Amino acid sequence: MRAKLTLSVSDLAHTRFALCPMWEVVTSFRALIGTPVPALHRGWAAQVRPRCAAAGLDHGWLADMIAPTGHLPDFLNPPPTGYARTLDEELATIAATDPRQVRQDLDYLAAERGGRLPPRLRALYRDPPAQLPRLAAEIEAYWELALAPYWARIRAVLEADVFHRARQAAGSGTARMLNNLHETVRWDGDSLLLTERHCRLTRIATGGGLVLAPSAFAWPRVLTRAVAPDPPQLAYPARGAATLWESRREPRTDALAAVVGRSRALLLAELDSPASTTELAHRADLxxxxxxxxLTALHSAALVSAHRAGRSVLYARTALADALLDAQP
Incomplete structure (x- = not known):
């Protein structure tokens, strides 16, 4: 498969990066249902799969809509209006999607699946305004279970990727930066050539510019979205994603313990992966x-975040806590 995206001077001038939570939702869910799960994400999947199954998310809206391969509904990835939209902002846009766009996407899914859709998606086809809020609610539940506890770590990888590519564009030009996005993406004079694409992309009637969205879960693919009048989007594997789930070196907590106390410093160190109160009590022997x-004190100090997971709550270190631990001598 090959596509040619011709970019004008105006398009290049409006090429920009964006951090898009919904790209992480759709790509992570696709990774989660993979057989097998990509080796890169198996540690994450081992933690997340039981939670999603307990919440029924393994046979819900996302499971009906996202397959291991094939078309991803375009309305699930609305055009970003800034550098970093929140999930709530994207869900509000999804809930207000034009019914014609929803039905067009579902027509593509039906064509891929022999002309049939599961009952939930048939209901969505009949009445998008009534069903889209239910889809948005499930996406929010999935986010809380599968991505929110890890978001500080994921976002750090995405931010580092954007910083690297912005410096590359500043030092060597936009063409070199585009050439280095992915092995299937190549700049050729006035066009961006894409091979082995996994989403539709056409320049006809799409908006100006180009949105580049780094993703921790897109590997090994580049994914695209092209819906008029929005600018086309490319979701590409972020640099550093291969190190995302690596266990960090055992942090020394002596200096931090002098400030927050030994037990709280120990709990922060134990939160290298999200955990419940019971799990932490077992790990820390408290x-x-x-x-x-x-944890209440650490949450008040913005050093941990709390995420509902069924009847329990998962706690995760924030970026601020990571910075404090990384600063230990």
Whole structure:
């Protein structure tokens, strides 16, 4: 498969990067249902799959809509209006999608699946305004279970990728930056050539410019979106994604313990992967009541974030806590 995207001077002038939570939703869900799960994400999937199954997300809206290969509904990836939209902003846009766009995407899915859609998607086809809020609610539930506890780490990888490519464009030009996005992407004079694409892309009637969206879960593919009148989007594998789930070196907490206390410093160190109060109590050899008290204090200080997972709550280190641990001598 090959596509040619001709870019004008105006398009190049309006080429920009964007961090898009919904690209991480659709690509991570596709990775999660892979057989097998890509080796890069198996550690993450081992933690997330049981939570999603317990919440019924393994046979919900996303499972009906996203297959391991094939078309990804374009309306799930609305055009970014800034550098970093929040998930809530993207979900509001999805809930207000033009019914014609929803039905067009579902027609593509039906064509890929022999002309049939599951009952949920047939209901969505009949009445998009009534069903889209239900889809948005499930996406939010999936985000809380599968991505929010890890978002500080994921976003750091995405930010580092954008910083690297912005410096590359500044030092060597936009053409070299585009040539280095992915092995299937090549700049050729006035056009961007894409091979082995996994989404539709056409320049006809699409908007000006180009949106480049780094993704921690897109590997090994480049994914595209082209819906008039929006500018086309390229979601490409972010640099550093291969190190995303690597265990960090055991942090020294002596200096931090002098400020926040030994037990709280220990809990921050144990939160290299998200965990519940019970899990942390077992890891740190503390009572659940003591852990709960410490986590409340750490949450108030913005050092941990809390995410509902069924009847329990998962706690995760924030970027601020990561920075404090990384600064230890």
């Amino acid at each position: 009572s659940a009541a003591a852990v709960s008290q410490h």
